[in-house]
Amino acid sequence: MKKYLALVLALVMVLSLAACGGSGNKENASTATEAPKQDEAEKSDAEEEKPAEEPKVDFPTKAITLISPYTAGGSNDMTSRIIADAMGDILDCTITVLNVPGAGGSVGAVQAAAEKPDGYTLFMSAAGCISVVPYTSTVSYDIDSFDVIGQATDLAFVLVVPNDFPADNIDEFVEYAKENPGLNYGTPGANSSQEIFMHQLEQYADIELTHVPYGGAADVNAAIMGGHLEVGCLLSTDTVANLADGQYKALGVSSAEQDEVVPDVATFVSQGYDITSTCFTTLVAPAGVDPAVLTILRDAYTEAMASDYVNESFEKMGFPNCYMSAEESEAHMREVTESFKNVIAALNS
Amino acid sequence: MISFQAILDGLMTVLNPGCLLWLILGVLVGIIFGAIPGLTAATGIAVFTPVTFGMEFSSAFGFLLGLYCGGYYGGSIPAILIHTPGAPGNVATTVDGYPMAQRGEAGHALSLSVTASWLGGTFSAFCLLIFASLIARFALEFGPQEYFSVALIGLSCIIGVSEGSMLFGILAGVMGMLLACIGVDPMDGVLRYTFGSMSVMKGISTVPALVGLFALSEMFLKAEEDHTVAKGVAKKITGVMPKFREYWHNKWLLFKSMFIGMVIGAIPGTGPTIAAWLSYSEAKRCSKHPEEFGKGAVEGILACESSNNAVTGGAIIPMVTLGIPGDPCTAILLSALMIQGLTPGPTLMTKNPELVTTILWILLIANLAMLAFGLGGAKLFPKLLSVPPKILFPVVIVMCVVGSYAVNNSPFDMWVAYGLGVFGYVMIKCGMPVAPMVLGIILGPIMEPNFRRALIASKMNYLSFFTRPLSCVFIVLAITLSIVMYRRTHGSKKAKNK
Numbered sequence A: 001m002k003k004y005l006a007l008v009l010a011l012v013m014v015l016s017l018a019a020c021g022g023s024g025n026k027e028n029a030s031t032a033t034e035a036p037k038q039d040e041a042e043k044s045d046a047e048e049e050k051p052a053e054e055p056k057v058d059f060p061t062k063a064i065t066l067i068s069p070y071t072a073g074g075s076n077d078m079t080s081r082i083i084a085d086a087m088g089d090i091l092d093c094t095i096t097v098l099n100v101p102g103a104g105g106s107v108g109a110v111q112a113a114a115e116k117p118d119g120y121t122l123f124m125s126a127a128g129c130i131s132v133v134p135y136t137s138t139v140s141y142d143i144d145s146f147d148v149i150g151q152a153t154d155l156a157f158v159l160v161v162p163n164d165f166p167a168d169n170i171d172e173f174v175e176y177a178k179e180n181p182g183l184n185y186g187t188p189g190a191n192s193s194q195e196i197f198m199h200q201l202e203q204y205a206d207i208e209l210t211h212v213p214y215g216g217a218a219d220v221n222a223a224i225m226g227g228h229l230e231v232g233c234l235l236s237t238d239t240v241a242n243l244a245d246g247q248y249k250a251l252g253v254s255s256a257e258q259d260e261v262v263p264d265v266a267t268f269v270s271q272g273y274d275i276t277s278t279c280f281t282t283l284v285a286p287a288g289v290d291p292a293v294l295t296i297l298r299d300a301y302t303e304a305m306a307s308d309y310v311n312e313s314f315e316k317m318g319f320p321n322c323y324m325s326a327e328e329s330e331a332h333m334r335e336v337t338e339s340f341k342n343v344i345a346a347l348n349s
Numbered sequence B: 001m002i003s004f005q006a007i008l009d010g011l012m013t014v015l016n017p018g019c020l021l022w023l024i025l026g027v028l029v030g031i032i033f034g035a036i037p038g039l040t041a042a043t044g045i046a047v048f049t050p051v052t053f054g055m056e057f058s059s060a061f062g063f064l065l066g067l068y069c070g071g072y073y074g075g076s077i078p079a080i081l082i083h084t085p086g087a088p089g090n091v092a093t094t095v096d097g098y099p100m101a102q103r104g105e106a107g108h109a110l111s112l113s114v115t116a117s118w119l120g121g122t123f124s125a126f127c128l129l130i131f132a133s134l135i136a137r138f139a140l141e142f143g144p145q146e147y148f149s150v151a152l153i154g155l156s157c158i159i160g161v162s163e164g165s166m167l168f169g170i171l172a173g174v175m176g177m178l179l180a181c182i183g184v185d186p187m188d189g190v191l192r193y194t195f196g197s198m199s200v201m202k203g204i205s206t207v208p209a210l211v212g213l214f215a216l217s218e219m220f221l222k223a224e225e226d227h228t229v230a231k232g233v234a235k236k237i238t239g240v241m242p243k244f245r246e247y248w249h250n251k252w253l254l255f256k257s258m259f260i261g262m263v264i265g266a267i268p269g270t271g272p273t274i275a276a277w278l279s280y281s282e283a284k285r286c287s288k289h290p291e292e293f294g295k296g297a298v299e300g301i302l303a304c305e306s307s308n309n310a311v312t313g314g315a316i317i318p319m320v321t322l323g324i325p326g327d328p329c330t331a332i333l334l335s336a337l338m339i340q341g342l343t344p345g346p347t348l349m350t351k352n353p354e355l356v357t358t359i360l361w362i363l364l365i366a367n368l369a370m371l372a373f374g375l376g377g378a379k380l381f382p383k384l385l386s387v388p389p390k391i392l393f394p395v396v397i398v399m400c401v402v403g404s405y406a407v408n409n410s411p412f413d414m415w416v417a418y419g420l421g422v423f424g425y426v427m428i429k430c431g432m433p434v435a436p437m438v439l440g441i442i443l444g445p446i447m448e449p450n451f452r453r454a455l456i457a458s459k460m461n462y463l464s465f466f467t468r469p470l471s472c473v474f475i476v477l478a479i480t481l482s483i484v485m486y487r488r489t490h491g492s493k494k495a496k497n498k
Helices: A002-021 A026-038 A040-048 A075-091 A103-114 A127-136 A170-179 A193-205 A217-225 A236-244 A291-306 A308-317 A326-348 B004-014 B017-035 B041-054 B057-074 B076-082 B088-140 B144-161 B166-180 B206-223 B244-249 B251-266 B272-285 B298-322 B328-339 B353-386 B389-408 B411-429 B435-457 B469-497
Strands: A064-068 A095-099 A121-126 A146-162 A183-187 A209-213 A231-235 A248-253 A278-286
Touching: A064 A075, A064 A103, A075 A095, A075 A121, A075 A146, A075 A278, A075 A291, A075 A308, A075 B041, A103 A121, A103 A127, A103 A278, A121 A127, A121 A146, A127 A193, A127 A278, A127 A326, A146 A170, A146 A193, A146 A217, A146 A236, A146 A291, A146 A326, A170 A193, A170 A248, A183 A193, A183 A217, A193 A209, A193 A231, A193 A326, A209 B435, A217 A231, A217 A236, A217 B088, A217 B298, A231 A236, A236 A248, A278 A291, A278 A326, A291 A308, A308 B328, B004 B017, B004 B057, B004 B353, B017 B041, B017 B057, B017 B076, B017 B353, B041 B057, B041 B328, B057 B076, B057 B088, B057 B298, B057 B328, B057 B353, B076 B088, B076 B206, B076 B298, B076 B353, B088 B206, B088 B244, B088 B251, B088 B272, B088 B298, B088 B353, B088 B435, B144 B166, B144 B272, B144 B435, B144 B469, B166 B435, B206 B389, B206 B411, B206 B435, B244 B251, B251 B272, B251 B298, B272 B298, B272 B435, B272 B469, B298 B328, B298 B353, B389 B411
Parallel strands: A064 A095, A064 A121, A183 A209, A183 A231
Antiparallel strands: A121 A278, A146 A231, A146 A248, A146 A278
16 A cells, blocks of 8 residues: 555655746746636637738647746846737737846857747847957857847936935036046946946046946845945936935936936936936847748737737836837947947957 | 734735635645746746736735745755755755655654744744835945855855865855856946857856755765665654744744845845844754754754745845845845836835735745645655655656756756756765855855955955944854854864863
């Protein structure tokens, strides 16, 4: 009797393994199919509007994998999952999100760039892994390794300081930094796009700051609130709650025009500092995808980004919907990359 | 202060069949995720967070927090039964849990572990209610210097777990820290020891290292034994029902461990692993019979498990009061909060007072469910050991390898697990303890960046580690603990040699 029980137990273990085994794959797959169900009502009208298209190729015939180069639960991952759900519904296939984190997003980028360009592998690229890492370390990919599908979000950088910091705008900040050379500033990590933006500011304003890389945006927030850090550079979405609560103050935002996420913060440009920069999150595929397949993907993406589901989910998460067409997105990616490349080149010279 | 009315409102929110069902399901899924090596509570929460998109707050958080509590406990089941911690937080539990199971007291060990987990979880939930803002302010006091010093205390545990040769223990710890250096330098982004390989770039992850060093090496070791007789199987599973006296006798130990767990949980960037080790060494330090530790001491299990589950309530404190996660799981829970349309941040609690009381009730009920499942399972799980080794071992090995892959979806991590499995086997054969190596791998990535961050921020002022009061206290504690532990573990032997 005991032996049977033991066997049953072993079986249960094996089964639970099978259930959770490909956790990355299977579980994610199930979530990608489950979640839309709950929102089916919302999305049904989006489906009705589906234009009658005549694809020359039969795509997709199997599940699509969307690689997110950051950890599950982060903003890149959440963006990926929302878009995977919406696009999966439109394309009538399962889109599985695969988190391949590590090394500032470059591990996922390396893997995505090496995949077959058949349209069945997508990649949620970000400024950090596309526009910074290829120029700071040796990796096997760069911006040309990917075909652009479309931009999802585009976030500006915000310069934040504690409330008692002796400066209220960039002019005063620059003055203070000149009086106190080597002022510490924190970013979410080494070789992050936030760091590159701060170097851009240093080069433009001719000041010298000391970079203190932290382990993520939450760490920088905690360090500023705890009084361990004088200056921080963060993405706009990471500062919204703390700015609203008056935990610290913002001196400037790097967007070209008034920022959608932090509308009360003055831009660098409006304060006489002609530096703009943003951190894009853009859906791409490994370079060399069949143009017909690419068109299907781009159309599905355009439709997904316009859907109520994506807009509502983005609003809940506090992400701005920064949809751009493939051409516009690529132009923007190249522009950001070019500017980062110049900053990095100036650093190394 | 939260009003009585808010507490009642919270209870009313939680007491609906939907929420309770999700909660119990969450605890079950959590225990399974915790128990499978390689899959942790964090993996579970990450995988299931998107599912909560369309759920209401109480159901979504009932499910996720149930998973959270269950996951931190679940890891102790394989730790006790097969010397394979299901998650990093349960490594310290193997030290005493496994020897106890080998003695045929698996049922008792499992019962201790779940009861201690329940106590810890419940204690920290009440702390969340009463001391939230106080503890959150304390947690913010932690700068780079303090992180480094607290990790130093953790490192001093090496002395406590290095039975036999202290030199070997330190050597293993150093090797662990060196392994942790592989990959992208956290401060400058320079590649270290990657030899041009892209997959090595992300470094040695904790979970595959753990799986290799503890689980695979143990399986290799077991493969040498005579397989015709299953060992360590109790004829009768006894001691499952918790005895009040056993816990009352250890009340101070439990209280201390739970307090350590709760505070460590509230400090961002730490987690159950450090909490369990600190409590373990503290328990060993003030024990009247430290020589029993490592050989199946009841106190060892109580300290680790009460502490690592007390992390749950603690880690939620900075999440709800400051919008800063206290451990990897709460980092993902923050996303889940946003899905619910709540903006994490300092005013979250004042704007939504019912939120904290709802979380409190969810935690209390989840812990009760966990206790019920755990005690029920304590009679059942040990039967696993009567599975013939030729069936059990391959299954465990397959689970370990799949788990290693699943953490980062990376084939490289499987090789890490295999490599360290063989290495761990050789270490054990040479009489070198593996626990210090794991401590090195876990603490290295906390100590190194914080040490360098502290120096950069203070303009290379090494004295800043001592001039900051909190950091100074921790360093003194680390040194004291090291000396006391050394005397306790190795002193008696020296006296004999003389």
